[in-house]
Amino acid sequence: MLRPSPSAQPPGSEFADLFDAVPTPINVKDEHLRFVYANRSLLEWMGLRLEEVIGKTDNDFFPDEESAVIQARDRSVLSTGQTMRYEASYRLPDTGTMHVAAEKSVLRRPDGSSYVITVMMDITRRQNELAEIEAARSRLELAHVLARAALEGLGDVAMKQLCVRRLHAVMPATRVIYSRLEGNGLARVVCETGGGTAGLAPGEAPGLAVDVSDVLDRFRSGSCMTATDIDVEADPAGESTRAFLRTLGARAFIAVPVRASSRLYGFLWVCDGEPRSWSEHETGCVTDAAVALGAHLEGAKARAERDDAFREAETNRRFLDAVTNAVPHPLFVKDRDHRLVRINDAGCEWFRLSREEMLGARDEDYMPEDWAREAYDEDEEVFATGEAISREIRARTVKGVRPWAMVRKALVTAASGERYVVGTLTPIDELKAAQERAERSSSSSMPS
Numbered sequence: 001m002l003r004p005s006p007s008a009q010p011p012g013s014e015f016a017d018l019f020d021a022v023p024t025p026i027n028v029k030d031e032h033l034r035f036v037y038a039n040r041s042l043l044e045w046m047g048l049r050l051e052e053v054i055g056k057t058d059n060d061f062f063p064d065e066e067s068a069v070i071q072a073r074d075r076s077v078l079s080t081g082q083t084m085r086y087e088a089s090y091r092l093p094d095t096g097t098m099h100v101a102a103e104k105s106v107l108r109r110p111d112g113s114s115y116v117i118t119v120m121m122d123i124t125r126r127q128n129e130l131a132e133i134e135a136a137r138s139r140l141e142l143a144h145v146l147a148r149a150a151l152e153g154l155g156d157v158a159m160k161q162l163c164v165r166r167l168h169a170v171m172p173a174t175r176v177i178y179s180r181l182e183g184n185g186l187a188r189v190v191c192e193t194g195g196g197t198a199g200l201a202p203g204e205a206p207g208l209a210v211d212v213s214d215v216l217d218r219f220r221s222g223s224c225m226t227a228t229d230i231d232v233e234a235d236p237a238g239e240s241t242r243a244f245l246r247t248l249g250a251r252a253f254i255a256v257p258v259r260a261s262s263r264l265y266g267f268l269w270v271c272d273g274e275p276r277s278w279s280e281h282e283t284g285c286v287t288d289a290a291v292a293l294g295a296h297l298e299g300a301k302a303r304a305e306r307d308d309a310f311r312e313a314e315t316n317r318r319f320l321d322a323v324t325n326a327v328p329h330p331l332f333v334k335d336r337d338h339r340l341v342r343i344n345d346a347g348c349e350w351f352r353l354s355r356e357e358m359l360g361a362r363d364e365d366y367m368p369e370d371w372a373r374e375a376y377d378e379d380e381e382v383f384a385t386g387e388a389i390s391r392e393i394r395a396r397t398v399k400g401v402r403p404w405a406m407v408r409k410a411l412v413t414a415a416s417g418e419r420y421v422v423g424t425l426t427p428i429d430e431l432k433a434a435q436e437r438a439e440r441s442s443s444s445s446m447p448s
Contacts (some may be wrong), residue, residue, distance in 0.1 A: 001181060025100070025120040031113065033074050039226070042120075045098055066090060076114045077104045087123070099127035106134070135281035142166050142285055150299065155309050159296050160193050163289045167270060168193045171283050177269040178293075185213030187267055188314035212284035219257040224283055226254050231277035245271060252276045254283055256290040260298035268293070277296055328424040333412075338362050338379055341420070350425060379421050382409050392428065404432040 005277040019026055025042035029035055038053045046053065046061065047415075058067035069088075077084050084104045091097045100120040107115045110214075149162055160178045167176045169330070171238075179187035188209040204315035211220065229251050230242055245253055258265045268290050324331050330347035334340055343358050349364055351358065363372035374393075381391060388410035394403070 003418050012288055025118075025124065027118050028107075029057075029116045029118075031078065031115075033071050036115065040373060040407070044120075046092060061092065062090065073104060077106050077116055078114055079107075081106050082376065089127075097124070098122055099124045115222070137277075138170055138290060139285055142170065143288050143292065146296075150292065150296045154296075156297060156300050157191070159293060163293050164191050164269065165194050167268070167289055171270060171282055173272065175250070175269075175271045175273075177248075177271070178266060179210065179269065180266040181212070181264055182209075185211055185216060187212045190266070208244070208247070211240040214239065215241055216264075219255075219267065220259070224256045224287055226252075226278050226283060228252050228277050232275070254278055254286050256283075256286045258290045258294045258297070260294035263298070265294060265297050290438060320437065327424070329427060332423050334379060334382065334421045334423070336378060336419055347425070371435060378407070382411050382421050383419065386411050392432075404428045 016037075018035075020040040022039060023041055025038075025044055026034060027046055028037035034055050034057055036055075038050060043053065045052060058070045062065075062070065071082060073086070080255045085102070087099070089097055089099045099122070101123050102118055102120040104116055106117050107117055108109055109115075145166055146159075146163065149159060154162065155163040158396060166178045168174065168181060168262060175192060177189055177192040179189045181187050184211040189207060215225070230245055230253070241255075248271055252272040252275055254268075254270040256268050258268060268286055270286055324342065324344040325346075327344055328346060330350040332340055332347050334341040340358050340361055344357060348355050348358060358366065363375040366376065377391060378391075381387075388408065390406065391407045393405060393407050393445050404427070406426040406428050407423060408426070409421050412420045412422050413419065424442045
């Protein structure tokens with residue numbers, strides 16, 4: 001390794017072998033901010049030889065913006081004489097980015113010369129680990145927010161808007177779009193945010209449609225589609241999709257299908273107006289949002305179907321109530337446990353009890369025990385044989401009145417397999433009275 005001439009003798013040169021053994025980058029600059037010393041660790045990171053560094057300034061190695069910051073720190077240390085500690089990141093074309101924790105101090109010599117000594121510790125691994133932790137935290141926060149919104153019953157439109165906004169918060173220099181898949185193979189933009197940033201074309205995206213039929217099979221499989229530069233990459237998407245992205249002014253994009261079960265609902269798009277690569281964290285966030293949105297839409301569909309079923313059931317129940325209440329004599333339904341599950345208005349009037357008092361009750365709850373036993377035996381006969389029964393009885397009421405009635409009971413099996421006894425009570429007092437009059441008339445006319 002080349003060394004500066006003995007006449008220069010900058011700080012550190014007399015201990016070059018010692019400093020070269022130190023595994024952290026060290027450099028020394030003069031008052032003009034020119035390098036007068038660099039140890040082996042720094043040279044290896046810069047990918048240069050010592051003679052390529054000595055006499056040069058940071059302007060020769062770093063972008064203007066970075067070198068300006070470095071030199072401002074150097075001048076501050078030279079002017080104040082105070083030690084400066086800081087963290088920074090430096091990029092070099094050939095060796096990449098290094099994150100460092102650095103310390104700058106000033107050395108003033110008896111001859112009046114001053115030097116800035118910089119010692120750096122490579123914390124790239126630590127910074128990468130922190131970045132991974134932050135990425136995981138950000139991804140978990142996104143999943144938590146979307147899951148909470150779904151549990152709180154957020155509406156479909158609001159949920160789509162939330163997904164778009166949260167993804168834009170994760171990747172602020174992008175345009176995020178949700179497009180709904182229509183039956184003709186078109187994906188129509190429903191909501192978007194971030195238009196006009198990062199070089200993207202501003203304008204009214206909602207309503208814009210793209211024909212995705214040429215890549216629909218790929219999307220149906222649940223694949224995530226990405227491109228770093230659609231003007232360079234070979235066919236990152238179908239031609240119509242590429243035209244759609246160009247309309248948005250996008251050069252790079254992520255596209256993830258929003259699907260659940262076997263149904264494809266739409267797509268989440270993240271677009272950048274400049275070429276760029278996408279990190280695993282970024283594609284993961286879009287995928288997580290698409291999964292959450294797909295599950296929400298599937299759940300919303302199931303809830304809508306459930307609500308429709310409830311409304312239909314309520315309509316059917318009201319119709320059945322109207323039909324049964326139109327029957328002018330008592331009609332009732334009992335389950336296998338002999339509990340009343342339905343009774344019409346005429347039945348409530350017959351027993352002189354409210355519907356609330358009767359539903360769920362058994363015969364012994366509103367009739368004397370011996371009458372209840374008779375009714376119980378009739379029900380069991382129907383359940384056991386499956387045959388309908390029809391008998392004339394003295395009707396059973398709670399008021400002690402025993403009018404004549406024709407009781408009919410039959411077995412009905414519901415679609416669920418549950419069995420019920422459906423019964424009717426038809427008053428026949430007038431018929432019995434007519435029969436008695438006829439019998440008396442017949443007996444009085446017979447010769448003695």
